[in-house]
Amino acid sequence: MDTKKLSYPYLVWITLTILVPMLLIFLYSIIEPGPEPLTFQFSLAHYLRALDGLHLQVLWGSFVIALASTAACLLIGYPAAWFISRLRARSQSQVILLLMMPMWINMLLRSYAWMTILSRNGILNSVLAFFGLPEQNLLYTDFAVILGMVYNFLPFMILPIYTAILKVDANLVDAARDLGASPGETFLKVIFPLSIPGIITGITMVFLPSMSSFVIPQLLGGGQFLMIGNLIERQYLLTGNWHFGSALAMLLMAFILLSVWLMKRFDPKSMDSGEGVIPW
């Protein structure tokens, strides 16, 4: 048996369930209804419309929020993954499970709970008032939006980094120390490079979906953060213009693939299509 054949069923499957529908969406984006009913003609009008200033502004805004959320997840998640990997072996999987469990409660429910905490007459302000501290208006700010995003995506950053660090051989670390490396050097020269595949997976799993998510920014940002995902959904549901919605979706996809390609350019490891990096 040839191992690579194991991927064939899935390749057929994704062709059917992902590629064909994607092609249909692409097709939708380049046609418009013709003069006669049920006829269609080629048109780039939807793309021209998608590329106007307003929509690019929305796209850029979504990018900034997704980037900030991903960065925050990485900063908070890396140490967390490291510390978890240093726990006793038998409690690790339980800690990982407990880390993931909050995500099993519905996202809307969790976001509402954050609103209860952060709102003007909310729990946080009650606690602050109890200690005689001034009231804070955190809800409906940039801070609340990033907090909500980090809250929702953090486990997806921690888990891949944790699995990557896990395979760093403890003997390797000891050896580095024996050879006179400082803890900082050991981390930078031994541990960090080995965890890069995990970081890249983590960034992928946080950045890609957060580009198109919009419910959290909408709720915690008080509707003042218009996201590209929201714009696309409105075309499909509200205005019923699937052609324009599809053009926006293709634009988003192109934008993300481009930014991932750029990220790859700045990642020295992938230059030699090397070890442990997801090939693009």
Add this chain to the structure above:
Amino acid sequence: MKKLLGIALFVLTLAGCGNDGREQLFVYNWGEYMDPEAIRLFEDEFGVRVVYDTFDSNETMYQVLRAGTTQYDVVFPSDYKIERMISEGMLLPLDFDKLPNATHISENLLGLGFDPQNRYSVPYFWGTVGIVYDTKVVSGPVDSWSILWDEAYGGQIYMYDSQRDSLMVALKLLGYSLNTTDMDELAAARDLLIKQSPLVIAYVTDHVIMSMIAGNAALAVVYSGDAAFIMSENPNMNFAIPKEGTNLWVDAMVIPKGANNPDLAHAFINFMHRADIAEMNTRHVMYSTPNVLALEAVKGEVWADNFAYNPPREVLDGIPMEMFRDPGAYLEIYDRIWSEVLIGAR
């Protein structure tokens, strides 16, 4: 192996529910929009099974119906969506001989623009849109949309994160129709909303109910039925319908073409307007019932005895009411304007 067997058994027990041979009626309604007890009573009386699905907006419901993923027998869309569905031939004309209880419906809610001859729909709930305000913060009478532009309440105002509902407020304040297609009028409404944005703390959706109960803001644009609920939970809150006019809306029951069981669907619609059932539903949902018998029965209840649930006749007559019409291609223009407002608000 034992583990696998265990999982398989577990899965089988979980899946163990299905059809028991009774006739089925497929109903598609808003979430939290009917007393479950009413469904149970209908099932018992008619010896049928009601398959009940819920949706969260007219737009998602419409897409599901268009795609025809499930053949529903009774659906509960709003006025402008019904107009659209009628024009697209998606609805079955009703047989009013099978709907004797339709006579219980207030005449004020019949013959409205979306279904002028009442051929396709039977009103279920109705209401208005107005301002909920905190009487401890807001001094003086609230009788105009202009209070939402009053700088004294900066940072204390909730607007609705919905193109049509928020545009409606600005259009009405400017004295225009909420169905306007005049680009100058729409641009003026947009500019007015952008001008207001520094005063607005948030453009909210469903969460406005819980936020106003908690008293997180002084003023909010709210649907009347939700206002009745807010007021019943927080006695400091009051409701006003601005004098410039507002949106009158109706959610109604319709039978889509292709329904498997139109006879039973008629029976269901009729059942919903039996006095006791209509009363049960309005008590549960707290939206205004079009059923005059049910309205009489809940008179005097704290939650029903107010402007939001039951606006007095003279108020309704004195304020110009207008209904949303299906805007067709203008939806895209509204949508763009709303994006411009939200971007402008940043």
Add this chain to the structure above:
Amino acid sequence: MVKKLYLGLLFFFLYAPIIVLMVFSFNESRSGTVWTGFSLTWYEELFRDRRMQDAFRYTLLVAVISTAVSTFIGTFTAIGIQKLRPKWQAFALNVNYFPVINPEIVTAISLMMLYRSLRLDFGFATMLMSHIMFSIPYVILAVLPRLYALDKNLAEAAQDLGATPWQAIVKVIIPQIRPSIFTGALMAFTMSLDDFVISFFNSGGGVTNLSIEIYAMARRGIRPTVNALATLMVAVIFTVVLIANRISIRKAKS
């Protein structure tokens, strides 16, 4: 010390809103924001609420099956993909990213159209298939990095020693990548539990899940019966984890 403090703060952050919604499950009034008094009303209502129970069963059922299936398919696919020629690898992975990149509405509508054109009955099966479909990419993403990091000679060595390729995978490769399979399965389970948009458009006929119920309910304010259900869920999982912990400690001692 730093380790404990950091993880402690992290878990406080993760569980703060969970604790809030658990507390409000005991609230007397329907409001999820103002405390009015202790009551068990919502638990009583939960045990009467057939609809919520059905939604919960469907949610769990779909999550369990879709996790099992997508973890299985995802793991073996990843092993296969890694052996493909680079060009095909890049193709497979790029297509694999689409469901992760696409706004949910696009995936939801395109799946709905697909099932419709295949004349499938909308209900449990379509919902389950959709969940399997959007979970697999996450499993592949989780498993692949670890596969690449694996010593390539290991499987070959096993085959040189007389193992069939199948044995090499099951006995050598899978045990090596087990932690990442666990991670992938956890993610698949989580994605399934939390999905709303795709489930909404690809279910029907009375088949619903918790997300659909909660989003539909949100318009009138979420009833604390949902909080009660979440509280019970958290309590059960915590108990299970605690017991597992005890057992493993006892095993370690003996």
